[in-house]
Amino acid sequence: MTADPDLLDDLLRLAAVGGADTDVAPDPAAARARWSGAPFVLVGVDQAAACLRARLPRRTRVVLIGHAGAIAPAWNVADLLGAEHVAVLPEADSWVMDLFAQRSGEPAVSRTLAVIGGRGGAGASILAAGLATTAVRVGHRTLLIDGDPLGGGLDLVLGWEEVSGLRWSALAGADGRVDPPALLGALPNRGDLVLLSFDRAELPGVPIEAMAATLDAARRGRDVIIADLPRQLDDAALLALQAADRTLLVVPAELRATASAARTAAVVAAHCENLAVVVRGPAPGNLRARDIAAALHLPLAGTLRPEPAVCRGIEEGRAPTADGKGHLAALCHHLISDLTRTPTSKAAA
Known part of the structure; x- marks a missing residue:
């Protein structure tokens, strides 16, 4: 530098x-x-x-x-x-x-996947939660970051609202002088899945210092980091986006949603090199996923079909893909496998 x-x-x-x-x-x-x-x-x-x-x-x-x-x-x-x-x-x-x-002493490689909705209510949070649950199920130590202060809360998606641990508000003063194992151990967790989300009384926004400290700790202590980020990127979301190895833009298969996603994609693409689209059905106008991806000038990473059982499970406190069954689980397994097998090169800064 x-x-x-x-x-x-x-x-x-x-x-x-x-x-x-x-x-x-x-x-x-x-x-x-x-x-x-x-x-x-x-x-x-x-x-x-x-x-x-x-x-x-x-x-x-x-x-x-x-x-x-x-x-x-x-x-x-x-x-x-x-x-x-x-x-x-x-x-x-x-x-x-x-x-x-020197070729020795390099830190263990972790992989970061960011998920952003192409419009409000696109289903990005459900996909992010499914990806994190799947990553743990296939053996990866995982951190799920809720970076959208105006979202419904990933703790609710997982059924973790009663799980104790620190939320963003407790990390408002965090900086680089935190102990990574201690930080990860203080967050809500079950097995190898750790969650950082908001509490219900918090003011909107994530302090950039807290995001930086969390990403630093996760790179040292997690294999996979999944970040659910807002469409309106604040400084903390930009930091997570820039650190991501891949970003997924979730777009409903609708004309207006595609138009909205085009504006979001233009902003996101300026901060990440590997951006792809996930198209969520149903398609009221019979728009095809590959046509939506072509209109956005993005590669198609996969499609999501309507799964009422997933929505019922969330209402009943069951995390998406927890049983490993269904189309969402299959897509998440494919995406996590692709993320973790992609070679990465960490150069000296």
Whole structure:
């Protein structure tokens, strides 16, 4: 992370010699989504103070780096930044080159899937809950994030409204100095499924610091992260969207819903590289799923058929796909399998 062109040139040269791919960010805002997932992070001295102001989550393997002369004023912020090393170039060229050449010590890979409704009432929350339940059923430690403050509440979809644990309001002051196992252990959970949702008295909105801390903890302690996000993206939702490996846009098979989803897709696509559509029936006008996907210029990830049993189950406190039966369960199994088998490459930021 640096906006210093001379420092960046030297780091890219050392990375090339070390045979490493790099992810370059000019400032903390650009680095935030990739901050926690990278094997290690080099912070240029020109961005040290900005990092402190941005309150990025605490993480290991951070190096404060700069040229001789320029780095002296930043020594006092290294500890505040949580930097494990301070590297002065060109004296530390060989050490930095070796760091880039290392292939061990990378964090365990977790996968993040975001779900967004193309319009209100599209069924995104039911799909998100079904995906999380399915992920656990096939053996993945999973975190389900309710990021839509105006939604009905994923605790109700799961039948977890009486399950004790912290909600978003309790994490309002959270930052990177939280212990990941302790955070995940304090949230509502059953087996390998952990939920972070809203309580009924909360003010709308998710603090971005709380979202960042939660994503950081989940990357270290969960295999799969499912995030149900609002159509009106706030800062916290943008952070989760940018961290997602894939995003699903749920669209009812209706003309007006497709028109609304087109506007949503245009906003979402600016923040994620892998966006696909899930079309939910029935289709009153006989619109075909592939035609809706073509109209949105998105790949079709799957379709959802009407399943009254799923809606009855939610009313009775049963989580979607809990029994592994039905069309929704089959779609969720396919989507989770596709998510977890897709190769991922975490580059140094």
